Every structure is written in C-alpha cells, then in structure tokens.
Amino acid sequence: MKIKISIAFIKLMSLFPLNVARNIGKVLGYCAYLANSRMYKTSLTNLQLCFPDLSSQERKILARKSLMHTGMMLAECGSVWLWPVEKILRKIEDVEGADLLQNARDLGKGVVIIGPHHGNWELVGLYLSALGKISLLYQTPKHKDLDALLTMARSRGRAKLYPARTKGVAAILSALKHGEMVGILPDQTPGLKAGEFAPFFGNDAYTMTLISRLIQKTGAKAFLVYAKRTGKGFKIVIKESDNDIYAEHMPTSLIGLNKTVELAVKDAPEQYQWEYKRFRHQPEGKQEPYKA
Template identity: 30%
Template sequence: MKLLVGLVWLLSWLPFRAISALGWAVGSLIAALPSSRRRIGEVNLRLVLPDWTPAARRRLLRQHFVAMVQMLLEYGYCWFASRERIQRLVRIEGLEHLRALEGRNVILMMPHFTGLDLAGQRISLETPLVSMYSVQKDPWLDEFFRTKRLRFGNGIIFSRQQGTRPTLRALKEGRRLYYLPDQDFGHRDSVFAPFFGVPAATIGGLSRMAAVGNAVVLPCYPRRETDGYTVVIEPPLDNFPTDDVVADATRMNAVIEAQARRQLHQYFWLHKRFKSRPPGEADFYAK
C-alpha cells in the first residue's frame, strides 16, 4: 500500500492534461476487460437509458471508466498538491450562493460524481466543512486518509459508525455539511423514489438533517474539463424540507438526475444503485 501511495505522489507532479491522457489509456483498457464492475455499469445504464442503443451505452460506459481512472490518478492532487495548485485546478461557479448564506446553517448536497473529493477539498478552502466517512479496515490507510483529508486545517470528519449527532452538532456550530446522499444503503431509513424513472432506495437523511439542523440545502456537483474542474454550486432548494419524506427524496433525486444528465459519463455508474427493490421485484443484478 505504501508503494501505491508513493506512485500516487509521483503522479501528483504530472500536469492535469497528462493525467487525462494516462487515464484515457488505462480506463479504455479496463473498460474492454470483462469484470463485475463493468457488468454493474451495463445493468445501470440499461435501466436508466432504455431508449439508447446498446452501442451508445457501451461508448458511455467506456467514457465512464476513463473518468473513474482519471479520478483515481488525481488523488495525488488531493493528497499532495499545494493549496495554491488546488485553487488553480478547481474553480468554483456559484460561490455567491454560499456566501449569501453567511450565518446560516448550510448543507452542500454533493452526489457521487468523479471529482467529488477534489471538489470538497476546494470548497474547504472557502468555508469550514464537516463531512462523514467510512472507516478503512487497514489502520495505517485509515489514518493516512484522515490526515490527507484534513491537511489544510479547515475541516473535520466523523465516521459513519459515530452516527449523525457529532455531524449535526458541527453543522449547528457553523460548519457547512458536505453530504453525499445518493447511494443504496438498503431498506433501513430509506424510501423508494424515482431516479431516471426507476424506483431507487433513497435515504431520507438529507431532509432529516436539514430539518434538525435548520439548514439550507445547496445542490452542487463537480464538472471535469480539459484544464481542471469547475465546482458548480446551485441556488438553494426552496421549501425544503417538507413533512413528506417521499416527496423530499423524489425532489432530491430529480435534482441529481438533472445534474447527471449534463455529464452522464462523470456520474458513478459502477455502484449497485438499484440493488434494493420494492417487495415482489426481482434483483436487477442477479445473473
């Protein structure tokens, strides 16, 4: 693992366009190889883009593998690049929406797009953040990840095992919550809401935390471009949350779908987003 970290350190010295080219080469190769992840991506794209031809979906999946590999190679920037280089590599569009909420509790709703870690690090240079993470099994790796995520000194993170109380406390104390709400965590605490027209198990955490934390929700997403990233911060969701968790989940998924359709290859399609099914429905991923 330490050798891999050393390789990532070496990659951090490469220009962004070189990382893009290397990611294209490696990602295209991986996309051509049979794998369980490729099969998951094929199932997801068939579900969400049923009107596309199989050839068009295959091209999109190849583009997605490229974007995923580019993201992995860019962790060198996340872990080792200077503050000034991060600021040059990642621009922010819509920062005025965040600044207009000075003194308010804010949740930055960040879906699973490639570039989400660079985006979070960039936003943390503008405002104090709090976020949640999954503990790594390897203690050395877990400590390494924690240290690198916090290396600019303007954020704090809590493990999911600690629950939401510490995160909510930090939100109420003025830190902005960087929150990723769009993966399938099973039936517990989830409702079914449409995502690309497919019922998807959707956690109600965004509306609950916004209600308990008296917070404004700002949707955001990163957009990978030829010379870096642009983090787009959208206007706040009005009349959110409501007392209807299904309506809130439906609205959240609609926002994420609109963001994903602007850059389909940069959304995470290798996760079993539709694994949990309503009663009576078959498993989409069963062979």
C-alpha cells in the first residue's frame, strides 16, 4: 500500500511546476522532523558519527534540512521521471567539470560514474544519457509497479538499465571494455562477500568492491557526478575521483572510493541522504549504532 501511495504521489507531483513540487516535498520532510521519525533519529545518529565536532543543535538543524531535501527529492521524481527529457534537462542551470568528463571519453576508455545519494541522483543518469551511451546498475525493487516505473524512467535517452546481479555486472563490464560510461550508486550496503570495511568520515562502513574491481579490470577512469539542488533548478557537478581509487590494493582503493563520496557530502551536507543506515553492518565485535 505504501508503494502504491508513493507512486500516486510521484505522478501527482509531475503535474506541478518544479518549485511547487519542491515546496510540497519540504513540508513532508519537515513533518518527518516534527514527528521525531525513525528517519530523523537515524539522520542524527549518522551525523553524530560523521560530524562529531558539530554541536548537538547544529546536528539537529542539519538533520532537519536533510529530511526536507529528502522530501524534495521524492517530489522531484515526478518531474525527473515523468516530464519530457528536454523539459527537465532545461532545469539544469550550470555544469561544473564537463570538460573533465569529455576529455576522458575522448580517450576512448570506459568511464565509471560514481553517483552517490546526494542532491537528485535520478537526474544524473538522465543528464549523462543525453551525452552518450551509459549502462546503469540498480537494485531491483520488490514491488513490480515500482520496478516498472523505475525501468521506464531510467531507460530513457541512451541509457541501459541492468539489475545488480551476475548478468548485470557482466553487461557493465562489457560496456566499459567498449569505451562506454557506467553509472553506479556507491553508498548502498553491498551483499554478503561483495564488500569490505573502509572508513567513511572516520567510521567503518561496509563498502562495495565492485567499482574498484571494474576499474582494475578495465583501466577505466572514475568521476564523481552529482546534481546539486539550486534555487530554481540544479547544478551538475563533475569531479575527478580521489586518486587512491586506482590502487591495486583493495583497502586503499575503497578508501579512495569513500573519500570521493565525501567530496560531494562536504559540498552540500544537507543534500545527502543521512536517513540511510550506512553503518548497520559493523565488524565483528562492534555494536550497530542504530540499536544503541
């Protein structure tokens, strides 16, 4: 029932101008803050771990802002998923670092796009699919209606969507070997034996090894790309990844991956998805922070 309501909400939001949808999303996020919701409590826990130097009041303010941005993200899905591609792309007001990505693509090698849950990550794939072929790896939703909506929305332009399973990994590996772009969300908790612990803002985070392995196997370049929310639209930001990501030593490479994600977070910490339980898996003997 919750999924059906969410889909109906997204479709409704597509009927409104972007600024109106955002304001509705802000209200939803603010309500989650006022209700002292689980999302708010998780956000506070994550912020305490990642930004211990902030005061308690500063973390509460940041958690509130983050929930409001999460509400905006949900509301924006109506525009990003259901508007004509040309219409939503016109909401991109600026692109930083476009030359970095273009220069890498001109070399003919594959490019790994690291797109964390920051700003509006759905817009990133749409923007990149307008530039060239891109293969996107995603976790298949259990609800078939949501899966159908996601598949339709993310497969527009020159994008190809692959489930995060063996065949999907083989497909994106092939795409990289053919000099194409591949997009992966780097800050989801991977499955068993698909990750290792690496520091994220100084805390042990179970981190996927897939991105590092793809780079090691293909010699691909890796870039951080995110769509930062601005007053009237979005700014696409493209940055080179931390150089450690290219290390053959897996622990070092994973440090580089998480440092790359940190670059986006530091740019606009309120736009990061702090309500995700990033640290729920801990090394043996350490307590999960969300149960404390």
